[in-house]
Amino acid sequence: MKTSVSKAIGQALHEEMERDKNVILLGEDVGVMGNVFGITRGFRDEFGADRVIDTPISESGFTGIAVGAAMRGLRPVVEWMYDDFITVCLDPVMNQAAKLRYMTGGQITIPVVFRAPIGAGRRNAGQHSQCLEALFTHIPGLKVVCPASAADAKGLLKAAIRDNDPVVFLEHKLLYAKQEEIPDGEYVIPLGKADIKRPGTDVTILTWSRQVYFALEAAQTLAAEGISAEVVDLRTLVPLDWETVRASVCKTHNVVVVEEGVKRGGVGAELSAQITEDLFDELDSPVCRVAGKNVVSPFSPVLEDAEFPHPAEIVAGVKKTLGR
Amino acid sequence: MKKEQESCDAKWYLEAYERMVRIRQFETKAADCFTKSELAGNIHLYMGEEASGVGTCMALRDTDFITSTHRGHGHCIAKGAHTDKMMAELFGKETGYCHGRGGSMHIVDASIGILGANGIVAGGIALAAGSALASKYKGEDAVTVAFFGDGATNQGVFHETVNMAATWKLPVIFLVENNHYGVSTEIHRITNTDTLAVRAKAYNIPGVTVDGTDVEAVFHAVTEAVERARGGEGPTIVETLVYRYQGHYCGDPAAYRPKEYLEEGKKNDPIDKARAQLLKLGVKEPEIDAIDRRMEEEIEAAYQYAKNSPDPDPNAVIDNVYSSDNERSVLR
Numbered sequence: 195m196k197t198s199v200s201k202a203i204g205q206a207l208h209e210e211m212e213r214d215k216n217v218i219l220l221g222e223d224v225g226v227m228g229n230v231f232g233i234t235r236g237f238r239d240e241f242g243a244d245r246v247i248d249t250p251i252s253e254s255g256f257t258g259i260a261v262g263a264a265m266r267g268l269r270p271v272v273e274w275m276y277d278d279f280i281t282v283c284l285d286p287v288m289n290q291a292a293k294l295r296y297m298t299g300g301q302i303t304i305p306v307v308f309r310a311p312i313g314a315g316r317r318n319a320g321q322h323s324q325c326l327e328a329l330f331t332h333i334p335g336l337k338v339v340c341p342a343s344a345a346d347a348k349g350l351l352k353a354a355i356r357d358n359d360p361v362v363f364l365e366h367k368l369l370y371a372k373q374e375e376i377p378d379g380e381y382v383i384p385l386g387k388a389d390i391k392r393p394g395t396d397v398t399i400l401t402w403s404r405q406v407y408f409a410l411e412a413a414q415t416l417a418a419e420g421i422s423a424e425v426v427d428l429r430t431l432v433p434l435d436w437e438t439v440r441a442s443v444c445k446t447h448n449v450v451v452v453e454e455g456v457k458r459g460g461v462g463a464e465l466s467a468q469i470t471e472d473l474f475d476e477l478d479s480p481v482c483r484v485a486g487k488n489v490v491s492p493f494s495p496v497l498e499d500a501e502f503p504h505p506a507e508i509v510a511g512v513k514k515t516l517g518r
Numbered sequence: 519m520k521k522e523q524e525s526c527d528a529k530w531y532l533e534a535y536e537r538m539v540r541i542r543q544f545e546t547k548a549a550d551c552f553t554k555s556e557l558a559g560n561i562h563l564y565m566g567e568e569a570s571g572v573g574t575c576m577a578l579r580d581t582d583f584i585t586s587t588h589r590g591h592g593h594c595i596a597k598g599a600h601t602d603k604m605m606a607e608l609f610g611k612e613t614g615y616c617h618g619r620g621g622s623m624h625i626v627d628a629s630i631g632i633l634g635a636n637g638i639v640a641g642g643i644a645l646a647a648g649s650a651l652a653s654k655y656k657g658e659d660a661v662t663v664a665f666f667g668d669g670a671t672n673q674g675v676f677h678e679t680v681n682m683a684a685t686w687k688l689p690v691i692f693l694v695e696n697n698h699y700g701v702s703t704e705i706h707r708i709t710n711t712d713t714l715a716v717r718a719k720a721y722n723i724p725g726v727t728v729d730g731t732d733v734e735a736v737f738h739a740v741t742e743a744v745e746r747a748r749g750g751e752g753p754t755i756v757e758t759l760v761y762r763y764q765g766h767y768c769g770d771p772a773a774y775r776p777k778e779y780l781e782e783g784k785k786n787d788p789i790d791k792a793r794a795q796l797l798k799l800g801v802k803e804p805e806i807d808a809i810d811r812r813m814e815e816e817i818e819a820a821y822q823y824a825k826n827s828p829d830p831d832p833n834a835v836i837d838n839v840y841s842s843d844n845e846r847s848v849l850r
Binding site for chain 1: 616617624626628636637641645647648654678682837838840841842843846
C-alpha cells in the first residue's frame with residue numbers, strides 16, 4: 195500500500211502508543227493541531243491530553259521534562275518543530291540525556307526520542323533549513339537516525355521508541371509528502387543497519403536522508419554512461435553499520451560520500467576519515483565528499499538551490515573520483 | 519503559612535541533628551582530603567546550608583524523588599545516601615555510587631530517589647518536573663523536589679519549567695537555596711526582586727521564603743508544599759535563606775564577600791541551633807555528643823573505605839555510554 199513518509203511516521207507513533215502506555219508525545223502544536231505537518235492529527239482525541247501534550251514554546255523546559263520523565267520509566271517522544279531549534283535546548287540533550295547513563299555508572303536509562311524535521315529546499319532561510327546531524331553524531335551517548343524512505347521511517351521510528359538510549363530521529367521535510375510502498379502490518383527495522391538501495395561495482399555512494407534519492411538519480415545517469423554505482427543508504431549514523439560500509443568499499447574501491455549538511459566537520463568528513471584510516475589499502479582514489487557549501491541557507495530559491503548537492507554534483511563527484 | 523503545624527519533638531530533632539552532623543562531618547573530611555590533594559577535580563561544599571537539605575528531606579518519603587546541584591553532597595546525605603559509597607565516588611573509585619564515572623558533582627542513587635546531582639546550573643530543574651510528570655501520569659503519589667541555588671533562578675529553563683509545572687499542576691517542589699552568591703556575584707546585583715520566592719506570583723503558585731538555618735522552619739514550609747503537591751494542587755517555590763561557609767569551591771578564598779557575611783552565618787549555625795533546641799527539649803548533652811562521635815566514626819570509616827577501594831578498570835572506559843549497541847556506537 196502506498197503511504198506518505200509523514201503518514202508512515204504517524205503510523206509508527208500510533209502503533210507504539212497502542213502497544214505501550216509509557217509512550218507519550220510532547221512538543222509544540224502536536225495535540226490540538228496534530229503537528230504542523232499533520233503527523234499526529236487526531237491523536238489527542240484518541241489517546242488523551244495527558245499522552246499527547248501541547249507544550250508552550252519552551253524547548254529547553256519541555257525537552258528537559260521529557261528527559262526527566264524518561265529517567266522515571268516513561269518513553270517520551272519529543273518533537274522539535276525544526277531541528278534548528280536545538281540551539282535553545284541543547285543542555286537537556288547533550289549534558290543530560292546523552293550523559294546520564296554513563297555518569298551514573300549505568301544506574302539510569304533514558305529511553306527518549308527527539309524527533310525533528312531537517313533540511314533545505316522549502317525556502318525557509320537559515321534558521322529553518324539546516325541538516326544538523328553532524329552536531330548530534332559528535333555527542334557520545336546519542337543515537338542518530340536519518341531515514342529516507344517511508345518504510346524505513348516507520349520501521350526505524352518504532353525501533354527508536356523501543357530503544358533504551360536517547361535517539362535523535364531526523365526527518366527531511368521535503369520527503370514528508372513522498373508516497374511509497376510500505377510493508378503491511380507490524381514490522382521494526384533495527385537501528386544500525388544500512389540498506390543497499392542499488393547494487394553496483396565501480397563506486398560506493400554513501401548517503402542518507404533526502405540525498406538518497408539524488409544519489410539514485412545520479413546512479414541512473416551514471417549507468418547510462420557505463421558507470422556502476424552502489425548506493426548505500428546508511429539510515430542510522432550512530433550506531434554505524436561499518437560492516438556494510440566496509441564490504442562495499444572492498445568491492446568498489448572508490449567512495450563518494452554525499453550529504454546535504456555543510457561540508458566542514460560534517461558526517462562525510464568523519465566517514466572519509468574512518469575509511470581512510472581503516473581501508474586505505476582498498477582505495478583506488480581519495481574519498482570524495484559531495485556536501486552542502488559552508489554557508490548559511492539562503493532564502494532566494496536560486497541561491498538555496500546552489501547551496502546543497504543535487505544529482506548533477508553527485509555525478510560530477512563520481513566522475514572526478516573515477517578519473518572519467 | 520496557611521495552617522499551624524505541630525512543633526517538632528525531641529525524636530524528630532535527634533534525627534535531623536544526626537543528618538546535619540553527618541553532612542558537616544562529610545564535608546569537613548572531604549575538604550581535608552581535597553586540601554591534601556587526595557581528591558582530584560573540584561568539590562563544592564554544603565557547610566552552613568545543612569538545615570535546608572535536611573529540613574526538606576525530613577518532609578519526604580523514601581519513595582519521593584530529588585534532583586540536586588553541583589553543591590549536592592548535603593542533599594544526597596539528607597535523602598539517605600550512604601557516605602561510604604559517596605566518599606568512594608569523590609575518590610573516583612569503582613565502589614563509588616557511579617563507579618567513578620561521575621565524581622563529586624554527579625552523585626546518584628536511583629534506588630532511593632536521588633535522580634542526580636548535576637553539574638549544569640539549573641540542569642536538574644526540568645528533570646525534576648519530568649519526574650513529577652511521570653509520577654502524575656502513572657498515578658503514583660510521589661513528589662519530586664528540585665534543589666537549586668539562587669543563581670539558577672536566572673536561567674531561562676527555571677522560568678520555562680515553573681510555568682509548565684504550574685499550568686499542569688505537577689507534584690514538584692522548587693527548592694531554591696539562596697546563599698546570596700552565584701560564584702562571586704551577589705544576588706541583588708543581578709536580580710530586581712527582594713526575594714526569589716516572589717517570582718511564584720508570576721506563575722500563580724505559592725512562594726515562601728524561610729530561614730534556611732532553622733531546620734524545623736524548612737521542614738514545615740516543605741511539608742506544606744509536599745501536601746499541596748501530593749494533593750494534586752501543583753508546585754510551590756520554597757526559598758531557604760542560607761549561608762555558604764566556604765567559597766564557591768573548596769579553596770576559593772571568597773574575597774568578594776564582606777566578612778560580616780560569614781560572621782552572621784556562623785552566628786546562625788544550623789547545627790548549633792538544632793543542638794540548642796535539643797537541649798531545650800530535654801535531651802542531655804552526652805546523648806548529643808554521642809551523635810557527634812558516631813558521625814565522626816562513620817565518616818572516618820567512609821574515608822578508609824574510599825581510600826582502600828580499587829580504581830575502575832581502564833579497559834572499561836567505554837562501558838555504559840549506551841545501554842545497547844555500546845561497542846559499535848562508541849567505536850564508530
